[in-house]
Amino acid sequence: MSAEVDGRVALAAGIASVDGVSPLNEASRIAIASGAPPRVDETAYEGDLLVGVAYAAGDAPVELFVEPDHRRRGVGLQLLDRVLDQGESRFWAHGDLPGAQALARRRGLTAVRTLLVLERDTAAALPDERPVEGVTIRTWRDEDTAGVVAVNARAFASHPEQGAMDEADFRARTAQPWFDPAGLFVAERDGEVVGFHWTKVDPPVAEGGDVGEVYVVGVDPSEQGRGLGKALTLRGLHHLATLGLRRVDLYVEGDNTPALATYEGLGFRESARDVLYATGA
Template identity: 55%
Template sequence: MSPEDGGRRRPRRYGYLGPEGTFTDAALAAALAARGERALRLWMHGDLPAAAALAREAGLARVRELLTMEADLSAPLPPLPQVDGVRLRSFEPGRDEEAWLAVNARAFADHPEQGAWTLDDVRAREAEPWFDAAGLLLAEDERTGALLGSHWTKTTPAEEGGAPVGEVYVVGVAPSAQGRGVGRLVTLAGLHHLRDRGVRRVELYVEADNAAALAVYRRLGFERSGADVVVEAPAGAATGGRP
């Protein structure tokens, strides 16, 4: 069990609810009994039927669904759309961190993890071997230079005999710029970048209730490939269980 966001802020707790032999009846009962006045949240990775049945029998409510989606980049991509007053450029380490964090916080104000990123979080990722500043695409206002949105791509090195795998790591658009086509622009720009790097398969994670993002991804050829679900026992609430 671990705190929801790595121990920094939230009082909820997470565990792993999986098939028989991982986090099953006895462990679930113990976790529910020990939670005290705190809510207990459990990940069901893969949303497997056995785990879902166990959660239902324990009286746990589904509170979050995280979808995985994939797309094939071997086919031609649409050209980049023209968005009036917006220009694209790549991220510059040492210059753009604070502006990126400010937009990220506004874009993900209601997100349980992403919106809480700090400068240390960004710098830790800049130090990772996979970090590629050219693959963090920024959309900014041509007149003011204000950051409007971004697409942070990630590439996993190829296994022997295969092509590298790309990821739509973070796409965020400032609330004030939403509805202008900035999200589609940065998403497509990132896909072009990945394709130019030899990526032929790209994956992403997206909240199931993010209708705007899902619409963009589906129009660009992404299809659902899986899901992870969070279930919750609220603080102090009675729960069911097997007889």
């Protein structure tokens, strides 16, 4: 990883410690670590100090962030104008903080998508697990990989990020330091994978982490309406409850009414939101 890339990662980490939310999502961090060529690669300096970044890889929206002590000095607007001039039209605002909202208003960007962050306290009681007839839920094995990727593609066919996960993406995620095969659960019917729940703890508990995540719950469309999504969610939540975590988070689309009802019924409440802003909406 080059000094330039190291600077971006360090800047993002410093911003997260101040704002309480990372300005780079996991996909971007994986792309940076792998050395993937960025589509957008703009920086701003004060002398030798990196104070602002606009970054995007693949077809992902741009993530733009400015060092907190250098905000309200035009750095963000300068970066935004540079990437708008390149034809970029979509921008993530992780946490949808007031500064991001103000920047969007300055250039007439409109909120087109909301990703909610929900959380629940692990001290709250969980419902007992209930089996789904004909389905076995067990921990993942390597030979399940193709089945998990196929179910993911069908379950998230209309999702702009998650639905694009292929086997290489899956392998990249399982290579991350947080990955624990004991926290990836697979639902099987007649020898075929029909659903999964991937949990996450980042950083690992051994390094002081105290927050778990419902990372992805995917159910094959053929199994919808049978209670499998709730059964998988509960299996993962019961697993996370055994790890001594303080709370569990998850991300869900703001317009996914059925999922929101399920999660709220399990004690999740909104704690933050990411908003996608776009031009010409």
